[in-house]
Amino acid sequence: MKNIYLAAALLVTLLPACDDGLAELNENPDAYSDIVPEFLFTKAQLDAVDISYFGTAALTIGGSMQQFATYKEVPAAGDKYFNDGYSKSYFSEAYPTAVNQIQEVIRSVSENPEDVNKLSVARIWRVYIFHHITDLYGDVPYTEAGKGSIEKIYTPKYDEQSFIYEDMLTELEEAAHALDPSQPTFGNADLMYGGSVEQWEKFAYSLMLRLGMRLSEVDATAAQNWVQKAITGGVILEDSDLAAIEYVDGSQIDSRNPIAWALMRGDYLDPQNEDNVEGGKLAKTFIDHLKNTGDPRLNVFSVLWVQSPTGEYVADTATALQQGMPNAAFNSKPADFASYSEPNPNTILKYDAPLLVLTNAEVHLLLAEAAVRGWYNGDAAEAYESAVRAGMRQWSHFGSGGEIATNRIDAYVNSNPFPAAGTLEEKMEAIHTQKWVSLFLDEYEIFAEWRRTGYPDLVPTNYPGNLTGGSIPTRFVLPDSEETINGPNFLEAVSRQGEGNLLTSKVWWDK
Template sequence: MNHRKRIFLKSVFIAGFCMLATFSACDKGFEEMNTNPNAFTEPVIGNLFTTSIIRTAGTGTADRNRTNIKYFAGTMQYMASLGLNWSGDKNYENNQFGDLFETIYNVHLKELQQIIAATEGNVDLINQFAIANIWRVFILHRATDIYGDVPYTEAGQGYISGVFKPAYDKQSAIYPMMLEQLERSISQLDATKSTFGNNDVLYEGNIAKWKTFAYSLMLRLGMRLSNVAPDLAKSWVEKAISGGVMQSNDDIAKVNHVAGNGNTQNWDSFELKRESFPESNAGKGPVKLSKTLIDALIGYNDPRIPFYATLWEGNILSQQTAKLPSTTDPTLQKGLPNGFDATTIKQVIPDFNNNMLTTFSEPNTATVASLNAPTILLSYSEVEFLLAEAALRGWAPGTASEHYENAIRANMQSTSLFPTVTLSNGESIIKDEVIASYLAVHPLDASGSFEQQMEQIYTQFWLAHFMYFDHFEAFSTWRRTGYPVLNAPNYPGNFTGGKHLLRLRYPVSEATLNKINYEEAVSNQGPDLYTTAVWWDK
């Protein structure tokens, strides 16, 4: 008799015998006998947390490249492309508008919801529970900022409670819930209890650092309400400052990366190098740094130019050491205008030909676009820019000028977080004396109007944030403040009618698989269009 058949018949016999005998007699020892002693029967929450962090940082997912880069690097005019697959560059449809939404709900939250369910009510795991909830706010604030009304209360419950068609919460309700969750989670953190330890690739389980992160995130979210609910914004901003926001670059929330492995390298940089300017293109790829960015950097005589930009020869990995001292020369850098293809570019560069692409700047793959570059999720520099505005509004101690200078200084000093390489200035970092000279030439004009100072603060914010490739936050801050002033492209057939992109559309799957809740969200928020502003964008 066949071996598999014997096993099958034996199983049938045992099952039949159990049905005839009493349950107590048959079940005795049976569960233990059929349990693999080497298998995990409960979730290993530390590993789950590591996975949630690195996936949110973009490692191994499509959302960072397709959303952070192809939409928002173009929208914010950090980069430009002559191709049609970079939607944000010319607001041309590429059908990747729902990728971030689907990745957040199907990937980023998956492990996190298991952690929350496994730790809730366990006093010994209160830190893991609190930190997981802080991280949940971080994940979902990105979802609501980009799409508007989204599932929040029922988000991720499909993994725990079988809620596969979650209701959408209004953004006006989501923001108070996120801020209250941060406050509640901060109060639960207990330095005497265990943490995620080394599984926490942001802060290695340091409770003080997580409190600082949570209060800094509270500051970010509080300031987001400045136009739509100023009294509420003021209350939460003051609470965040009183609690203790970031004080130096040592507090930055970052995931460190190491080249050579798909689970450890910087995914933004990997995708850019693979798809947008591979070495085989010899500088003739369609993706370059934007003219808007390069012109602004040159206009300010900004010392970050060599860290941000290089000609293509400096991006050939085998020769970077030899080439970068010359290819990062600020006088050689040139940006590509946004909103054109290989044919329409002749409207602004009449003699354009493909060979000319080699003369346009690319992101420096030895520094900010390196496979070894960290993913910066929330920076001390950002905190100080927000404090500059808060001081301007009378919501924070100190002067706007002091915080403005702290922000720029911190950003330029953070070049030390990136790989060490000699650039055109002969340095691998921006020295303090160079920063001091820059601040002396470009101080905040304290005699200017509120709007004039806001424009200065957030133009510098925009310049600084390219260091971190956090185009998500650059996009949200630009929508809230209106600065820097960017001219919307008007490419033929664009999906915004020549207006600015204000949000992404919900994925097509929501309109079919979660139809009732999707339609209610559209009814509340407005048409599911790229030009429909989210609640706080006033």
């Protein structure tokens, strides 16, 4: 044993002398030893919108918000409130990918004053990443997150959500002010705006508007302050400024729309098979609302697979055929399973469909709410109508199957006017039920706004053995690994929030 250590020591001593350039042979010529911020920012954008969509967004939130349904028990995290496992995945996936990536981008562009736009955009995108995490879980690692590689912080503290929100809003304000059109940007490495400083500024203020309004029930004074700052700064109002990431169909999975890929792989892969992977369909509550209001988006979102004379199944968008599956109604495949509607393969399930990150439809609805609250001197009815029209036009980005004729939009607007003479609650219900439809596929924001406002008015399910006592989940559950790996910080946060690490716990702003 002693001779082995002596030989190893000698080898180490001789290595520098006999290197003679051999070290260079061990270097990968196709790899970078230094961070390339442009590449890493692109990756941070892609990963931020591709975090566990099927389990967390479709199954957990989509089911509980009654836009998706399933007859099976295992995937019924939101349909039957039957497991909390899927809710843990977002946390586990976000930190090693998007959080770490954007933190490294910020570090790499913080020294050179000419990188001010890259730094500002990275700070804005970091807020986008973290607002989803904290909205789902409440208190989370924030100030110390993503600092393992340099500062060796491997067990980051959990910051209080009230502090996280204050800091995120300050970050947006400072980053927006720092943007400088005379300095370089990420250019084509920026998949949303191609480096446009003007559009990133609008995105920052629109995100500020979203987050400011999130405080409405917990701190109305702060909410009004941030909402008015955002409106003054300038928000996304035109179709041309909505934030979206484009994708292409091809052999590379990473180039495909992650929502379409997740839904196809997770449930709807074989339309010629009457059983889906996880027994999923579109939900009755969602389809009934679209039909009852004469909403032309029904034909954009939904199809029924009908058998043709040749025996193949074809996607039929006819309004009369569409039927949603009731949530938590079955524990085995219903005999009429094939009669329930599924996502449209020519829009929702297209691999080359864009992913809408933040739209002018949402911004106009936020402005309508601000007007109703007296925080904005615009007309609530006009903002509402602008939102409805933009929310219908946006689906044209999904191809010809998403185009809605102007006369159909006009007919819907005329049949579903804003209740300008109604009560505050009637106005809020109209705004947020519209948001529930307009933001379809952005389940995270739908879930957040339902918790903040209580709209749309959803009737909970009470499936035997559910984990919530028959109430709709209000928070995601932190993964079990946190108690093992980061125990003291995790336990402190759970204790501080006071309701346990449960689906029925609430985040700070949810009153």
